[in-house]
Amino acid sequence: MKHIFIGFFLLCLSHSIFSQTLSGTVLEYDAKARNKTSPLPFANVYWLKTLTGTTTDDFGKFTLEQTPADGNRLVVSYVGYTSDTIDVKPGDNNITIILSENIMLDEVQIIQRQQGAYISRLTSLKTEVITSVGLCQLACCDLAESFENSATVDVGYADAVSGAKQIQMLGLTGLYTQLMYENMPFLRGLSAPYGLSYVPGSFMESIQIAKGTSTVINGFEGLAGQINLEYRKPQTADPWFINLFFNNELKMEANVIANSRINERLGTTTFIHGSMFNQEMDHVGNDGFMDHPKYKKLNLVNRWSYDGDNYRNISTLMFLVDDKTGGQMGFNPQNNTWHSQSPVWGFTNRVYRAQAFTKNGFVFDDESNLGTQLSATYADMKAMYGVRGYDAIEKNFYANIIYEKSFAEDHKLNAGASLQYNNIEERYIPYYVNIEDIKSLGFTTSKKIENVPGVFSQYTYSGGKTSVVLGLRYDYNTLYEQSLFTPRLHVKRDVFEYGTIRGSIGKAYRSPIPLAENLGLMASSRRLELGNLGLEDAWNYGINYVHNFFIGDNERVLTLSFDAYRTDFRNQLIVNLDRDAHAAYFYMSDEKSFANSLQLEIRTDVLENLWALTLAGRYNDSKQTIDGKLRDKLYVSKWKFLMVNNLNFNNKWMFDLTSQYNGKVRLPNTNGARSDYSEPYPMFFAQLTKRFKKLDVYVGCENIFNTVQENPIIGYENPFGPTFDATVIYGSLMPRMFYVGLRLTL
Numbered sequence: 001m002k003h004i005f006i007g008f009f010l011l012c013l014s015h016s017i018f019s020q021t022l023s024g025t026v027l028e029y030d031a032k033a034r035n036k037t038s039p040l041p042f043a044n045v046y047w048l049k050t051l052t053g054t055t056t057d058d059f060g061k062f063t064l065e066q067t068p069a070d071g072n073r074l075v076v077s078y079v080g081y082t083s084d085t086i087d088v089k090p091g092d093n094n095i096t097i098i099l100s101e102n103i104m105l106d107e108v109q110i111i112q113r114q115q116g117a118y119i120s121r122l123t124s125l126k127t128e129v130i131t132s133v134g135l136c137q138l139a140c141c142d143l144a145e146s147f148e149n150s151a152t153v154d155v156g157y158a159d160a161v162s163g164a165k166q167i168q169m170l171g172l173t174g175l176y177t178q179l180m181y182e183n184m185p186f187l188r189g190l191s192a193p194y195g196l197s198y199v200p201g202s203f204m205e206s207i208q209i210a211k212g213t214s215t216v217i218n219g220f221e222g223l224a225g226q227i228n229l230e231y232r233k234p235q236t237a238d239p240w241f242i243n244l245f246f247n248n249e250l251k252m253e254a255n256v257i258a259n260s261r262i263n264e265r266l267g268t269t270t271f272i273h274g275s276m277f278n279q280e281m282d283h284v285g286n287d288g289f290m291d292h293p294k295y296k297k298l299n300l301v302n303r304w305s306y307d308g309d310n311y312r313n314i315s316t317l318m319f320l321v322d323d324k325t326g327g328q329m330g331f332n333p334q335n336n337t338w339h340s341q342s343p344v345w346g347f348t349n350r351v352y353r354a355q356a357f358t359k360n361g362f363v364f365d366d367e368s369n370l371g372t373q374l375s376a377t378y379a380d381m382k383a384m385y386g387v388r389g390y391d392a393i394e395k396n397f398y399a400n401i402i403y404e405k406s407f408a409e410d411h412k413l414n415a416g417a418s419l420q421y422n423n424i425e426e427r428y429i430p431y432y433v434n435i436e437d438i439k440s441l442g443f444t445t446s447k448k449i450e451n452v453p454g455v456f457s458q459y460t461y462s463g464g465k466t467s468v469v470l471g472l473r474y475d476y477n478t479l480y481e482q483s484l485f486t487p488r489l490h491v492k493r494d495v496f497e498y499g500t501i502r503g504s505i506g507k508a509y510r511s512p513i514p515l516a517e518n519l520g521l522m523a524s525s526r527r528l529e530l531g532n533l534g535l536e537d538a539w540n541y542g543i544n545y546v547h548n549f550f551i552g553d554n555e556r557v558l559t560l561s562f563d564a565y566r567t568d569f570r571n572q573l574i575v576n577l578d579r580d581a582h583a584a585y586f587y588m589s590d591e592k593s594f595a596n597s598l599q600l601e602i603r604t605d606v607l608e609n610l611w612a613l614t615l616a617g618r619y620n621d622s623k624q625t626i627d628g629k630l631r632d633k634l635y636v637s638k639w640k641f642l643m644v645n646n647l648n649f650n651n652k653w654m655f656d657l658t659s660q661y662n663g664k665v666r667l668p669n670t671n672g673a674r675s676d677y678s679e680p681y682p683m684f685f686a687q688l689t690k691r692f693k694k695l696d697v698y699v700g701c702e703n704i705f706n707t708v709q710e711n712p713i714i715g716y717e718n719p720f721g722p723t724f725d726a727t728v729i730y731g732s733l734m735p736r737m738f739y740v741g742l743r744l745t746l
Contacts, residue, residue: 022088023366024095026060026076028235039307040099040235043078061366063406065464078236116612116646117149118603119546119561124469124490125214125226126502126544126563128152130207137646137656138685139700139739140201141245141253141275143229148685149658151601151616151642152209153227155196156635157733158520160285160712160726161326161347161385163293164193170211170224170540170565171595171622171636175517176510178214178222181229182314183373184357185219189424190379190394193519194351198320200273200299202243202255202743205230212542212565213488213506216456216471217402217414220486223508223538223567231316234259234267234305240746247739249292251277265308271301280329283735284708287716289726291733293326293347315358322351327386328719345719347523349383367407373400385522386719389429392516397421410463418475420452426515430528450479450511456486465494477511480535484509499547510536512573514586521584524725525715526577531587538569551604558604569593569624577634577668578626582722591625595633614644632666635730639663639680651691658685665730673714673723678730681707696743706736 028040039060046054047064056062064074074086076097084097116134120127130146140146144165147153158164167174179187179195187195208228218226232241237259245253253275261267275297284291303316324347325333331346355377362370377396383389402416425447454475461468468491475484488506495501514530521528544563551558572593576585601616618640622633632638641661648654660683667674687700709731715723 022064022074022095024062024064024097026056026062026078027096027098039312040078041312043076043099045074045076047074063409063462065410065462117614119559119601120208123210124467124492124502125210125212125504126542126546126561128209130209132205135201135204135207136689136696136698136743137644137654138658138687139245139702139741142197142201143199143204143207144196146201146204146207148660148683149614149642149644149656150209151599151618151640152211154637154640154662157729158193158727159523160729160733161289161293161523162193162349162520163197163295163324163326164520165196166193167196167227168636169209169227170567170597171620171633172224172567175512176222176224176508176567178218178226179229180218180226181316181357181375182231182359183218183228184359184375184400185221185398185420186229186355189377189396189422189513190351190381190392190516191353192513192517194322194349197297198299198322198353199229200253200255200271202241202257203231203271203273203299203301205232205236211544211563212504213508213540215469215490216458216473216486216488217400217416219400219418219420220452220454220473220475220484220509223510223540231271231301231303232257232259232269234261234269234303235307237269238745240744242744242746243741245739245741247737249277249281249737250279251275266304266306268302268304271299271303273297273299282329284733285711285713285716287711287713288328289345289713289716290326290329290331291735293324293349295322295324297322310363312361313358316356318353318355318357320351320353322349322353324349333384345386345724347383347385349381351379351381353377353379368403368405371402371404373402374398383519383522386724388522390426390515390519390522392424392426395421395423410461412460412462414456414458414460414471416456418454418456420450420454422448422450422452422511424448424513424516426513428515428528446515448479448513450477452477452484452511454484467492475509477535479511482535484535484537496547498549499545501543501545503543505539505541507537507539512536514573514575518575518584518586520727521575524727525582525720525722526725526727527583529583529585531585533573533586534571534588536569536572536588538567538572540565540567542566552608556605556608558602561599561601561603563597563599565597567595572624574624574626576626578631579669581669581671589625591628592630593624595620595622595636597621610648612646612648614642616640616642618642634668635665637663637665654689654691656685656687656689660684662731667728667730670714670725670728671723673725674728681709681731683707683732694745697740698742699740700738702737702739703732703734704736708732708735 026040026043041056043056045062054062054064072088074088076084116137117130120129138148144155147155154168155165158166169177211225214222214226239259241257243255256272259269278294281291298321300319306313327346328344331344333348357375360372375398379394381392398420400418404414406412427445452475454473456473458471471488473486486507490504492502542565546561549558571590574587574589579585597620599618603614606613620636620638622636623630624633643659645657663680664677666677684704685702687698689696689698714725715721
């Protein structure tokens, strides 16, 4: 496989391209600030009708190749600003474009609507972008619900009592995917079980999903890919945004976003999320257990942005309180604690989480700049699953310094250093003990402290239709006293006028936290047997092709995408649920383990500005060696098919229908209580939205045909007995749900 990618790399470099390099700066015009301008980061810059382009950096700067096939008409666009089309004359090597804020009139003629999701042709990594429009096509109360119309990311339940959801990507659990906040590590460690519910959908501006290993700038992790979250920004957010949500099970949610520009350089945005669900319902299984835990959640975010001439800063503070109660109907946590026996099986989880992020950019000249990324996390979790208790405190610090130097037009060099500090202290109580005996009986306390300093260097070539990103980093893990060498290569080639092929190869490492990452197993009577731990490492290889076909008068686009990825583990943490139905064994293994993933996707406008259609199919072949036998990985669906229909009637009425078909998965050893494989099942989601000038009203239904997993809890009759298991979950635990909501922009 490595030889194929080396040959692909040499083939791309062998093409001779006649092109010139265009550089420029995109600025925003602010009439309120006495006609001053400031850099506009992340603006789209592309050649008209070719979809070949780039985006501006933190200082509004861009570099773009121009070939004869591209023409000379350059389009610059950004959400909330009036797009501009520039005629680039021969000899223009450096230009400046100024965009003005889009002033809404009573009647607006819509020329082209933003897509809900698209596959970018601009990045070296294959990247699927879910836009703000796409985030509004489903209820999207949190991050987990944002992937229902994506074939790339699967979302499932960790167990039947906690409501925790987990993702899969490339046939691997979400633990192997980096979850990033604006390209900084975000949800990891203690956030693994519940982190997807920590991000309200209304806070996000877009989501970028990249497959395969990322560049070395982002660290040594991210084996299966990256999911990067972009929050609403002070430069472009509306002064006020309000989102209210209510469903037929009396779940209530409110989101308020306030945005203020202090002056032409300084702006701030405050995000407030509050949600509550306080009903006990047992519609699934009629087993006496709540279908979904009761909870109260408060999420506060405040971010500041400063745009100077040669300096830019973005700083964010986050605070979260999440309090959940579930288990058997009638469970009252005030009368039940982990150290006092109770006849009612209950679940509680309370999380306090605080995070701080800051990014700084310094421009030295047109060819060099320096960036810093800093973040700190503190989390306190206290959980109870029946007779078991789990308490943990996490302290995390991350620093990344990146120097960038451009030279010879098509060449760029990045170099830098990073540091990760992880400190997690866990206390696990496997069964009830008297409070006075807690220091000597029945519990395990562990403390994991690791420092991982590292250095990296990355070379980028972007000549004409070919781009190459070659990187190498070195890290040292102090906990395991191990050196980590991480080479990565990404190649992109525009092989046809509208066709792009990409290839990638790279290595990644991961430091596991078995208990925190598998907390759902506590919702069973299985013993947790922990063996020796170590670092996981694996190679990932991938190739994909994207082609855009223009239909009719080139006004409609059909995008065809195919990709193939393989992951080969050298060392992997095995969670063995097959050896014994009453135990879970954790141990490191260097035996054969791999994951293959193939995906074909078609996106097209069936009727221009009226009907957009997405069709996708995916096949996963994921296996690992369990007790000497190569077997399918647990809970990985081999097949998935997706169809998404988006209807837009003059931007006043919108109807979105999502259909899924989820294939069977292998189930663990249950001593015959469940079969070896699950049954496949479909899921359907629909939403109707009515748009007014500043108000959207939406109604919808999730799981339209009420397709739920029957009898999800094994041994529910005796939850304190040896056969109880609420973790064998492969389907939906959410019955048919109707909802209504509104989005108000002021």
